[in-house]
Amino acid sequence: MLQNTLEITEYLSFFYFIFFSLLFCFFMLFASWFLGGRSLSRYKNTPFESGIVPVGNTYLHFSVKFYLIAMFFVIFDVEALYLYAWSVSIVESGWTGFFEATVFILFLLLSLFYLIRIKALNWISS
Structure with missing residues (x-):
């Protein structure tokens, strides 16, 4: 009974x-809408309000x-994070x-060699 009460709480x-x-979140959005400044000008809704x-x-x-x-950079960068976490806990x-x-x-090296082999990293189109 006590375990069930703990789960409910x-x-x-x-x-x-x-x-x-x-x-x-809704309070902050409402407060900024209510307290925020409003300005009307000729160029207000045009892009690049700098003139x-x-x-x-x-x-x-x-x-x-x-x-x-x-995408290749993100994939290899995330895998470098895994290697960093491993290097921190190398003793354990x-x-x-x-x-x-x-x-x-x-x-990782095999996948990099595969990308090079299929010419995914070449900028020149064939």
């Missing part, structure tokens, strides 16, 4: 936290290779952790 505290967090008149089309064409390189992980990290690094 944990759920209630979680729901209280969510409720008051949302209430606080520069926009000229031409704002559509920019980027090559897919930029996004591809960015022992030889087992060392061999697991070696397999992990080999997997």
Whole structure:
């Protein structure tokens, strides 16, 4: 019975936290809308409020290779974070952790060689 009561209080505290967090967010949004300044001017709703008149089309064409390189960077950067966490706890992980990290690094190198082999990192289109 006591365990069941503890679970209910944990759920209630979680729901209280969510409720008051949302209430606080709505309060801040309402307060900024109510207390915030309002100004009307001729150029208020135009882009670039600094006074520069926009000229031409704002559509920019980027090559897919930029996004591809960015995704590769994010993937390898996150894996570098895993290696950093491993290096901090190298004493606790022992030889087992060392061999697991070696397999992990080999997997990274194989995936990098695969990307080079399929020419995913080449900028020149064929």
